[in-house]
Amino acid sequence: MGLINKVKLNFSSMIKKIFNKRKARIGIYGPPNAGKTTLANRIIRDWTGDAMGAVSSVPHETRRARRREGVTIESNGSKVSLDIVDTPGLATKVDFHEFMSHGLEEDEAKRRAKEATEGIIEAVKWLDDLDGVILVMDSTEDPFTQVNVTVIGNMEARKLPLLIAANKIDLPESSPARIRSAFPQHTLIPISALDGHNIDSLYEEIAQHFG
Amino acid sequence: MDMISEDKLERMTPMEKVRMILDGVKKGKILVLEKGLTPKEEAKLIEMTMTEITPDDFAGIEIESYPTKSNQKLLDKLFRKPVIRTRLTVIGPANQLKTLRKDKDFISAIVSSR
Numbered sequence: 576m577g578l579i580n581k582v583k584l585n586f587s588s589m590i591k592k593i594f595n596k597r598k599a600r601i602g603i604y605g606p607p608n609a610g611k612t613t614l615a616n617r618i619i620r621d622w623t624g625d626a627m628g629a630v631s632s633v634p635h636e637t638r639r640a641r642r643r644e645g646v647t648i649e650s651n652g653s654k655v656s657l658d659i660v661d662t663p664g665l666a667t668k669v670d671f672h673e674f675m676s677h678g679l680e681e682d683e684a685k686r687r688a689k690e691a692t693e694g695i696i697e698a699v700k701w702l703d704d705l706d707g708v709i710l711v712m713d714s715t716e717d718p719f720t721q722v723n724v725t726v727i728g729n730m731e732a733r734k735l736p737l738l739i740a741a742n743k744i745d746l747p748e749s750s751p752a753r754i755r756s757a758f759p760q761h762t763l764i765p766i767s768a769l770d771g772h773n774i775d776s777l778y779e780e781i782a783q784h785f786g
Numbered sequence: 787m788d789m790i791s792e793d794k795l796e797r798m799t800p801m802e803k804v805r806m807i808l809d810g811v812k813k814g815k816i817l818v819l820e821k822g823l824t825p826k827e828e829a830k831l832i833e834m835t836m837t838e839i840t841p842d843d844f845a846g847i848e849i850e851s852y853p854t855k856s857n858q859k860l861l862d863k864l865f866r867k868p869v870i871r872t873r874l875t876v877i878g879p880a881n882q883l884k885t886l887r888k889d890k891d892f893i894s895a896i897v898s899s900r
Binding site: 666667668669670671685692693695696699700702717719721724725727728729732757758 | 833845851880888890
């Protein structure tokens, strides 16, 4: 990119800041069952009174990206208007036998697996059209999954803002510290999307990071 | 197991790398890439893997890699595109390669035959 274009970009972002025109398209990413839709539901419910989608303990419940426009979040004097995209859980493998172990019949499990693969493709394609990402990690699990590494790498390569939501801190075995030590270069907020614990800190960071 | 050198990877386009990996993994090979894939190539690999998954035949891949490193100097951050340093990566069929433990500098995995 030429110097003139860089100056133009910086000038444009300065103008946006000065006039407080803050709107961003944010993707909620993470592996299956990390709590992405639970978090999306909480954000939408808290700021619009509505809901985003169904949640389930069976992996890949969200198999199509869902988008909600114009969610305004206000915290500590900062205000940001977001288009929120709740994406299907990213994975490098989808085995229909896993769904059968959750009680699904074979045909249904195969159909779900097919839809899950399509959802993952959609989630990957959304990476090109976002202004930032909230990466939801299950803080009871090992944070060094390939999905986490790939999402973080893609955001860093694109120089886009990223927040890590260390979810499920309501569970006794959770360890947000393990995630913090794995990815110390990024802001991390321990939350429980389920019971709302520490969710105000997340809103504060969202308003600051994506505004 | 195929071990692919950094030099060979550098001569390949992203799509050639993804194709080589998927063709190898679908034949049951474990691939060791000396210098890994860029984040965008990893995303492309995930995307392409999903298009090739079939029930009872191919359930996907397992990837083991260390997190990438980018340039940290302030001047580089301000004026240059980030230089992403990719690192050693192991890729195999999901039903044959399983991660046991992984951190930023250590990967422990188990490989089984089909």
